[in-house]
Amino acid sequence: MITTVLRNALRARGREPAVLCHTGADTRAELAGLPTAPADVILDLDARPLGEPVLDDDRVAGLVAVVAATTTDLNRVLTAAVHLPRAVHVVVALVATPGHQEPPVPAGPGMGQWRDLQELRVRRVGSRGWVCELFFPNATESAPVLDAVLHGTRGRRRGPAVTPLVALNGAEAALWRPGDTGAHGVAQEGPVPLRRVTPVGDLALRVHGATPPPVWTDETVPALDRTTTGTDSWEALTGPDGYEQASRSALLTTDRPDADPVQRIAPIDETTVNPTGFNKAEKGPLADLTLRGDRAVIADGRKELVAVAPDGTVTDVDLSRLRHLRGVRVDWSGHRGPHAAVRAVASLAAGGVPLVSGPVPTWAAGLGAPLTALLDSATDADLSDRLAREEHSVRLRRAALYTHGQRSRWRALAAEAGVPVPPAPRISVILCTRRPDMVGFALAQIARQRGVEAETVLTLHGFPASLPEVRSAIDAHRSTGLPLVVHEAPADRVFGAVLNDSVARASGDLIAKWDDDDWYGPEHLADLVLARTYSGAELVGTGQDFVFLQEIDLMVWRSRESETATRFIAGGTILTDRVVLEETGGFRPLPRAIDTQLLIAVTRGGGRVHRTHGLGYVLRRTGGGHTWSEDMAYFLHNYARQWSGWRPSSLLEGEPAPLGSGAAAASPAVTTQHTGGHP
CATH class of the missing domain: 3.90.550.10 (Spore Coat Polysaccharide Biosynthesis Protein SpsA; Chain A)
Structure with a gap:
C-alpha cells in the first residue's frame, strides 16, 4: 500500500525533483523499485547530519515523502526534517503504530499557512499503519507538515516545551532533541546563525565520533560536546576483550572528573516512549534482552519479539509488542556498547516494562544511581505477584523518566552550560x-x-x-x-x-x-x-x-x-x-x-x-x-x-x-x- 501511494505520487509530481526519505528499521525497502528520476533524492534521515540542505539553491520539490517505521522514529527525525525543501505534495507514511494512538489527522498551523490546502487524505495501512497525503497549490514548508501529522496521533496538546532553544551538529544530534522543528543545524565550528540580530539557539550541542571537533568559535552561544552511541562500541574499545576495557568508555572518561556519566547519554523521547498501554500481565512469559549475532534483541525463547536499534532506541511499537510479558531479564553481556545498552534499558524502564537483572556492571554507570539500585535489588519473584510487579514498574518508570527524560536532560545540559531556563510549573x-x-x-x-x-x-x-x-x-x-x-x-x-x-x-x-x-x-x-x-x-x-x-x-x-x-x-x-x-x-x-x-x-x-x-x-x-x-x-x-x-x-x-x-x-x-x- 505504501509503495503504491509513493509510485502514484511520483507519477503525478511534474518536473520538480522528489525527496524520498526513510527512518527506522526496514523502511528502506518501501522505496525500492520506485520510478525515480535522476534529480530525485533518496535520503536516510537517521544518518542525515544537521546543517546541510537537501536541495541546492532553495529549490522546490514536487514531492516530499517520509516513510517512518513508527511514531517514535518520525518524532526523532522531525529535527532533521527542518532541512527538507518546500513541496506541493507531502506524503507521510507510518508503517506501524501502537494501538493506543489516534489516527494521524493533522491540525493546520495557526498563521494561515494552509488556507489554500487543496486536498487531505488519511488512509489506514494494514491493521496498524497509516498514510497521510497533503496537496498544496503552492509549495509549503515540509517540516511543519510532518509535525502536524505526527501530533495528530497525540491530540491537540503538545505538552510542556523542551528548553532551551538549541543549535545542533552531527548525524546523531536528532537523538538528543527528537521532535523539535525549532532546532537549527549549525556548522561544527560555529557560529550559531542569527535571525536578524538574535541567535537561533541559546545553546549548541555537537555530537561527534572519536575525532574531537574543532574549536568552537561563537563567543555568544556556548557549546557542549557529546559522542555518538557507536564511539564506545565494544569493537571501538581498545584491548582483546571489549567488556574488560569498558572503563575506557566515553561515558566514564570525560574532560571533567566530576562529570555525571548520566549526562553523556542521549535522552529518552518520553512523548512516545512511556508507560501508556501498561498491561497487568503477571502471568505472562519472562523474556530476555540479549545479543544474538551482532544484534541486540528481546526474545521469548527462540521467538524474537523486538530487534533493538544499534543506537539503543526502543520505539512505542516495540513497547506494544512487549506488553504481554511478565517482564524482561537484562543480559548485560549484550548490545553494541555501554551507551547503546544504557539507552535500551532506560527506555524499557521508562516504558513501564518490569525489568530484572544481575548486578549492574560499572560500565553502565550512565543509568544513574536510582535506576541501578532498582535493577540490583529486583528478583523474578517481584514479577510474579500482580501488585509487586506493578509497584516495581512504577518505581522503574519514575527513575527512568526523571533521570533520562528529554526535558530533565536538557535542563541539566543548560545548567552545565550556564544557560538559564524557565522554572518548572508550580x-x-x-x-x-x-x-x-x-x-x-x-x-x-x-x-x-x-x-x-x-x-x-x-x-x-x-x-x-x-x-x-x-x-x-x-x-x-x-x-x-x-x-x-x-x-x-x-x-x-x-x-x-x-x-x-x-x-x-x-x-x-x-x-x-x-x-x-x-x-x-x-x-x-x-x-x-x-x-x-x-x-x-x-x-x-x-x-x-x-x-x-x-x-x-x-x-x-x-x-x-x-x-x-x-x-x-x-x-x-x-x-x-x-x-x-x-x-x-x-x-x-x-x-x-x-x-x-x-x-x-x-x-x-x-x-x-x-x-x-x-x-x-x-x-x-x-x-x-x-x-x-x-x-x-x-x-x-x-x-x-x-x-x-x-x-x-x-x-x-x-x-x-x-x-x-x-x-x-x-x-x-x-x-x-x-x-x-x-x-
Missing part, C-alpha cells in the same frame, strides 16, 4: 473542606509531597480559621515553610462556586484537586506531572484502585486499567492546567458531581483525560454522605484482592501524622466520626 493544590477535624490530616498529606513546587489553597467551607484545631494545623503547615493561602467561604455557597473561588486565589500554573479524607503517597503530585508530560492530555488523574472500607476495616484493591485514555478518574486526584479550566468554564456551580461534570466538559471540548497508576492513592469510604453514590456492596463485588485492616500499596509509604494538636482523631485506626467526601 502546582496549586485546591483543598476544600467542611470538616474542621480533617484539616490537619489533609494538610499533612500535602506537606509531604516531594519532587514538585506546590502551594496549598485551603478553603474552609462554613467555619472559621480561628477554631483551635484548625489554627494549630495551619500554624504547623506554615512552620514547614510551604506556601499556604487560607480562604473562608460561607456555608450557603454552592460547592462548585467555592472551588472556582479557590482557583481564583491560586497562583500556580497547574491546579490539583485534593480531598480532605483520602490518603496520598509522597510522589502523588510528581506522578501526575510526569503523566501530564508524557501523555499530552488536558487532564490527568488516577483510578480508585485502593479503597479503605472504614466501617468494616477492610482494604480493597480493585486493580483497574491504568496508563490509558479514559472518561473517568478519581475526583480527588484531578490535575489540569489553569488554562484548561478557563477553556471548559471552570467547575459548574452545583452541590455535587462536580468532578464528573469537569471530565465531561474536557472531553466535549476535544480534550483527553489520562489515568495513570493508582497505587499512591487510597479512597476512604464510610457509611454514607459521599458525592459518589455507589454503596459498599459495589466495592465488595468489584475487586482483585482484599485485606483485613489497613493495607495500602508500598508506594503510599505509610501515612504522616496529622498536623496540629487537634487532628489526632483522624487516624484511620481510631476514627469514629463521619469522614466521607465533601457533602
